[in-house]
Amino acid sequence: MKPAPFEYAAPKTIAEALDILGQNDLDEVKLMAGGQSLMPLLNMRLARPSLVLDLNHVEGLDGIREESSGLRVGAMTTKRVLEDSDLVRSQYPLLWESTVAIGHAPIRNRGTVGGSMVQADPASEYPAAALAFDMEFVVMSSAGERVIQAEDFFVTYLTTSIEPGEILTEIRIPRLPPGTGWGFQELARRHGDFAIVGALATVRVESGLCCDPRIVLFGAADRAIRVPAGEACLEGAPPSEASLTVMGDAVFDAVEDPLSDVHASAEYRRDLARVLSKRAMSEAMSRAS
Template sequence: MKPAPFEYAAPPTLDEALAILSENDPDEVKILAGGQSLMPLLNMRLARPELLLDLTRIDELGGISARNGGLSIGALATKRDVEDSALVRERNPLFMESTIMIGHPQIRNRGTVGGSMVQADPAAEYPAVAVALGAELVARGPGGERVIEADDFFITYLTTSLEPGEILTEVRIPDLAAGTGWSIQELARRHGDFAIVGAVAMLRLESGICVDLRVVIFGASDRARRHSEAEALLAGERPSAALFDAAGRAVGQSLEDPTDDVHASAEYRRDLARVLCVRTLTEAVERAEGSGG
């Protein structure tokens, strides 16, 4: 189980990386960040690029900072960087919680925020949280910089709207609005595994009325998706178990083409999506109430 031969480049700057990318056939290049998903594929020869372009020497792509009511996270920041960041802890506990749910410490020490986004695994936490939070993904390419809404970034299984020749440079995560109640939960066969199904819920309570709802299901189909029909059921209403159940049913019914594999049938996933929708909404409301919202 050894990789096929490849050329290797590890430029120290983004400009050099972009130049290398433009000089090569994009189909023959694989971009390496933390490698926690790509390296197994290389080892199994399921990916066999001519050139491996390693971004991990580009210091300018690291770092986490505050920016315009949100966080700017360099694409090469590791999950460990996020986990250790007081800024993230303070500004966005949902993003922090989703980080700690990822894999294991040894994976988080190496795996990057940008890598998870670009990998676009439908069962991964970061794309789901990015969709829920309305994150922006910043890419640089031959035509300059482009800002892509998370919902437009994730297309389907392992596919994003990054163009060939583009490199993801930054993920912009809006801060949680004051009083936001949130929840992220997932069901995996083992602790740390990719989720069979996961859910993210966010909302605020204004005078006891649900507003600013976000319900995202991941792991259940080709990509993490918002479920606006469930959100609509709750918007403007007082939270109640009956409404959560209705929202859950709406999620279950609207889930398109659920994944069917050795761990879970499509029908099972559909029902788990319902269950997790209810559970995350319940927890999100509890948090919102706890925050005095």
């Protein structure tokens, strides 16, 4: 279980990194961020790049900064940094919950925010958080910079809309509107495992009625998904058990073709989507003010 041979480059600037990308066959290059998903694939020889381009030495790709609209998180910022950030914990609690649910401490120490986003594992927490927050992804290429909205970013299993030759540099995370309640639920075989299914929910309650409800699922499809049909059931409805039941049924109907594997059948995942979205939304309702 040793990696196949490859060349290695560790550029110091984004320009240098883009330059190296420009000089190589893009199908043969793997960008390495924290490596917590890529290294197992290399060790198992399931990934066989001829060049590993290590982003760990590129300047300016890590750190958190808050602006009026929200957070700007460098793509190479480790999860540990978010976990340890009082700002994230107090002002972006849903992001913090999503962070600490990822794997275990050693994985979060090295794994990066950008790495998880680009890996786009359908059962991982961060892509779901991206949809919950309407995050924006800043990518650079030799042609310049472009911004991709979260809803356009995750394409399918392990695939994003980042083009070969582009590098994710920053994730912009808007603040949730004041009064937004949030909930986070996931079910894994063991604590820290990839989720079988997980759900994030946000909602505001205005004049006793639900407003802008949002439901995001992970582990329920080929990518993290929002469930508009479920959200529609709640818009303008009272935050009640009855509303949650209606919403849960709509989520169940909307999750059409979940994955089936050794840990969970498709029917089980579908039902978990119902159960966990209700639990997450129930938490969100109780937190909404």
